[in-house]
Amino acid sequence: MAARAFAIRRGGPGFVAAALVAAVILGPVAAVLWRAGGGGWPGPADWAALRFTLTQATLSTLISVALAVPAARALARRRFVGRRLLITALGAPFILPVIVAVLGLLAVFGRAGTLNAALDAAGLPTVQIYGLHGVVLAHVFFNLPLATRIILQGWQSIPAERFRLAASLGMNAGQVMRHLEWPMLRAVVPGALMVIFAICLSSFAVALTLGGGPRATTVELAIYQAFRFDFDLGRAAVLACIQLALVTMAAIVALRVAQTGGFGAGLDRSLRRFDAETPALRLLDGTVLLLVALFLLTPMVAIVLRGGGAVLDLPGSVWRAAAVSLAVAAASTALALALALPMALAALRRPMIEAVALLGIAASPLVIGVGLFVLINPWTDPTRLALAVTALVNAVMALPFALRVMTPQLIDIRCDFGRLCDSLGMSPRDQLRLVILPRLRRQIGFAAGLAAALSIGDLGVIALFADPEIATLPLQILRLMGAYRMTDAAGAGLLLLVLSLTVFWLLDQGGRADADA
Amino acid sequence: MKYLALAAGLFATTTAVAETPTLTIYTYDSFVSDWGPGPAVEEAFEKTCECDLQFVGAGDGASLLARLRLEGARTDADIVLGLDTGLTAAAAETGLFTPHSVSAEYDLPIAWDDPLFVPFDWGYFAFVADAQFDAPGNFRELADSDTSIVIQDPRSSTPGLGLLMWVKTAYGDEAEEIWAGLSDNIVTVTKGWSEAYGLFQEGESDMVLSYTTSPAYHIIAEDDRSKTAVPFEEGHYMQIEVAGKLAGTEQPELADAFLKFMTSDTFQSIIPTTNWMYPAIMPEAGLPDAFDTLIEPEKSLLVPAEKAVELRDQALEEWLRALSQ
Numbered sequence: 001m002a003a004r005a006f007a008i009r010r011g012g013p014g015f016v017a018a019a020l021v022a023a024v025i026l027g028p029v030a031a032v033l034w035r036a037g038g039g040g041w042p043g044p045a046d047w048a049a050l051r052f053t054l055t056q057a058t059l060s061t062l063i064s065v066a067l068a069v070p071a072a073r074a075l076a077r078r079r080f081v082g083r084r085l086l087i088t089a090l091g092a093p094f095i096l097p098v099i100v101a102v103l104g105l106l107a108v109f110g111r112a113g114t115l116n117a118a119l120d121a122a123g124l125p126t127v128q129i130y131g132l133h134g135v136v137l138a139h140v141f142f143n144l145p146l147a148t149r150i151i152l153q154g155w156q157s158i159p160a161e162r163f164r165l166a167a168s169l170g171m172n173a174g175q176v177m178r179h180l181e182w183p184m185l186r187a188v189v190p191g192a193l194m195v196i197f198a199i200c201l202s203s204f205a206v207a208l209t210l211g212g213g214p215r216a217t218t219v220e221l222a223i224y225q226a227f228r229f230d231f232d233l234g235r236a237a238v239l240a241c242i243q244l245a246l247v248t249m250a251a252i253v254a255l256r257v258a259q260t261g262g263f264g265a266g267l268d269r270s271l272r273r274f275d276a277e278t279p280a281l282r283l284l285d286g287t288v289l290l291l292v293a294l295f296l297l298t299p300m301v302a303i304v305l306r307g308g309g310a311v312l313d314l315p316g317s318v319w320r321a322a323a324v325s326l327a328v329a330a331a332s333t334a335l336a337l338a339l340a341l342p343m344a345l346a347a348l349r350r351p352m353i354e355a356v357a358l359l360g361i362a363a364s365p366l367v368i369g370v371g372l373f374v375l376i377n378p379w380t381d382p383t384r385l386a387l388a389v390t391a392l393v394n395a396v397m398a399l400p401f402a403l404r405v406m407t408p409q410l411i412d413i414r415c416d417f418g419r420l421c422d423s424l425g426m427s428p429r430d431q432l433r434l435v436i437l438p439r440l441r442r443q444i445g446f447a448a449g450l451a452a453a454l455s456i457g458d459l460g461v462i463a464l465f466a467d468p469e470i471a472t473l474p475l476q477i478l479r480l481m482g483a484y485r486m487t488d489a490a491g492a493g494l495l496l497l498v499l500s501l502t503v504f505w506l507l508d509q510g511g512r513a514d515a516d517a
Numbered sequence: 518m519k520y521l522a523l524a525a526g527l528f529a530t531t532t533a534v535a536e537t538p539t540l541t542i543y544t545y546d547s548f549v550s551d552w553g554p555g556p557a558v559e560e561a562f563e564k565t566c567e568c569d570l571q572f573v574g575a576g577d578g579a580s581l582l583a584r585l586r587l588e589g590a591r592t593d594a595d596i597v598l599g600l601d602t603g604l605t606a607a608a609a610e611t612g613l614f615t616p617h618s619v620s621a622e623y624d625l626p627i628a629w630d631d632p633l634f635v636p637f638d639w640g641y642f643a644f645v646a647d648a649q650f651d652a653p654g655n656f657r658e659l660a661d662s663d664t665s666i667v668i669q670d671p672r673s674s675t676p677g678l679g680l681l682m683w684v685k686t687a688y689g690d691e692a693e694e695i696w697a698g699l700s701d702n703i704v705t706v707t708k709g710w711s712e713a714y715g716l717f718q719e720g721e722s723d724m725v726l727s728y729t730t731s732p733a734y735h736i737i738a739e740d741d742r743s744k745t746a747v748p749f750e751e752g753h754y755m756q757i758e759v760a761g762k763l764a765g766t767e768q769p770e771l772a773d774a775f776l777k778f779m780t781s782d783t784f785q786s787i788i789p790t791t792n793w794m795y796p797a798i799m800p801e802a803g804l805p806d807a808f809d810t811l812i813e814p815e816k817s818l819l820v821p822a823e824k825a826v827e828l829r830d831q832a833l834e835e836w837l838r839a840l841s842q
Binding site for chain 1: 711
């Protein structure tokens with residue numbers, strides 16, 4: 001009973017926030033439908049695009065999460081110098097603009113990449129990255145870090161006392177897995193699957209560039225065709241709706257399957273894993289971490305090498321764009337948190353609220369952009385609102401990640417302290433201030449870091465609204481590339497990588513200030 | 518606070534219109550970027566017009582037209598600059614454009630008498646390769662060779678569409694067969710020109726679809742003579758970029774003045790080294806030296822604007838069929 005009271009009192013603002021988010025996403029889609037005067041039925045090519053999209057998204061999601069479990073376990077069980085730095089660096093692929101990351105990936109796995117050079121030197125046949133497997137590889141590269149972080153949070157939510165107890169009972173790693181880690185994974189993995197599926201579903205440039213041709217046509221490309229080629233707004237909107245429906249279904253399944261942890265409260269002591277201190281497990285974890293780091297960081301090194309020469313000589317407009325991007329990121333992060341916190345609290349009572357947030361990443365950026373344009377245009381010149389709209393859309397896009405990071409922890413807090421709060425008769429405000437926020441600090445920091453970094457790296461909708469005078473950094477990178485300036489673009493890409501990671505690191509560390517984990 | 522400032526800004530601009538007239542030009546994004554012709558064009562025109570020239574960037578040529586269709590007659594644009602001959606028929610069909618009053622001696626490979634649109638630059642599509650590369654001389658040779666190419670998707674990119682039309686005009690009913698032959702040469706198909714050119718420069722392919730003028734950039738800006746455009750015996754497909762005046766413009770005289778200015782020596786001499794295309798009218802000073810080293814196709818291919826849409830849809834179907842197998 002008390003646990004419910006804990007949630008109900010916080011419900012109101014959460015539902016308002018959810019309604020706002022739904023309006024930001026569904027409003028533009030509805031506007032496009034309205035402007036089109038009705039829907040258009042997708043053709044056979046569109047259905048083929050849908051099939052390919054589902055196949056690649058499912059494969060990418062399953063592989064990302066399957067690899068993330070051992071990686072997160074290794075990070076949770078081991079303490080070593082540079083561990084935090086590694087965790088931050090591993091997150092880098094996720095926050096890069098697609099084209100920068102793809103070029104980094106190709107420097108390693110491409111036809112002229114280091115892998116093929118090495119294979120060739122060793123007299124072995126070279127490998128071809130283009131095709132479905134290339135799309136999946138790239139999506140794993142992008143999403144493995146996120147999956148690892150989400151699952152790592154799950155591990156960290158198991159109180160250290162449980163592991164101590166397990167150790168004093170003489171449990172080995174297998175038994176710890178069965179009694180402690182498996183229930184945690186059952187609670188955490190469906191959510192990770194859901195978020196990554198949504199990301200992969202709306203992926204566009206990655207799928208196209210690495211897909212090797214029109215076989216790899218995704219729904220988003222079909223939307224492009226409908227909009228640019230045929231100016232069939234109705235069909236574009238219907239395709240966008242199909243995308244949204246798919247994600248909603250995936251979310252409903254995932255949120256039903258996900259179970260709450262219920263490990264009980266601990267004293268938030270630092271974690272020590274007695275069960276994992278065998279040489280074999282050390283070797284296993286070491287190998288996993290080495291491979292994951294190699295896979296994720298080699299392309300990053302390539303980006304640093306490509307851009308290193310140019311980064312200091314970048315034209316002033318690139319630095320100005322960087323400043324604009326930081327300002328947009330600040331606004332977008334504040335907004336994302338302001339929406340995420342009440343929604344996460346409301347999700348305690350109505351888990352399905354998270355499905356609303358998920359729409360943000362599944363929605364077609366093109367349709368959202370066009371819809372916002374249709375909505376804004378009668379009132380004012382959309383170009384004037386370019387930055388505000390970009391900040392808003394970036395915030396909404398970051399929301400699903402923020403929620404996924406906060407929700408499991410909130411559920412634990414409720415289980416552990418809800419009754420106590422109630423018996424003490426604490427007001428909702430005091431609950432928030434004294435119980436929830438201090439315990440959610442790490443998640444808030446991580447979510448803020450993610451929101452800021454994503455906002456810096458994401459092109460968002462600004463390309464549709466671009467003001468020649470004010471560009472964000474990703475837009476400026478695109479413009480540099482469009483003007484043949486590939487070296488400067490590589491330098492700007494590196495600048496973006498450094499900015500995103502620094503901002504992410506600062507916010508993420510801020511959240512864990514004195515927490516040792 | 519930010520929004521307050523923004524709102525204040527909005528009101529401030531609406532009350533201060535009367536001072537100097539504003540000419541609003543919609544164009545593609547790379548035209549207005551710091552490295553495109555936009556800044557220099559704006560400065561030069563504002564010196565002569567006593568007006569405020571405002572460029573608005575909107576994606577690429579096709580997005581530009583889509584945006585115009587979205588806005589319809591309510592559009593703020595006085596001029597749309599950056600459509601090409603593949604789009605002009607569809608643009609004319611919107612009924613939003615009005616005839617221009619410009620007459621000029623164009624240096625285009627074809628005669629120009631479009632009443633609605635004024636050309637400002639043009640170029641040929643071509644595959645770009647390393648100068649040392651032993652490149653095939655036509656599409657059939659390319660299909661039979663193991664030369665690798667990166668191209669752009671015609672559904673999301675203007676050059677991609679250009680290649681589609683190139684093969685279609687050169688081969689007509691055999692186009693689908695050519696594409697089937699090319700399918701094992703195509704490393705990948707990218708969203709836009711930038712991605713494709715970036716991939717090529719990273720060594721992912723032997724050739725990339727671009728323009729005959731691309732090597733001029735490398736010579737002039739980077740002093741790099743290692744890139745060359747590959748001449749194809751079928752001839753090369755052309756892109757002519759145009760601008761047109763909106764019928765609903767509140768600044769018809771100013772719009773006419775700009776279209777006239779577009780054919781001037783000042784404007785035309787900005788084009789070669791910012792847009793990396795041929796000027797529609799040769800500037801008095803001629804072209805930069807590097808342009809002399811470029812290949813000059815013996816045959817120019819171009820589908821008449823009014824047939825472009827029909828042929829495009831058919832060509833796209835063939836392209837999809839041939840490459841999806």
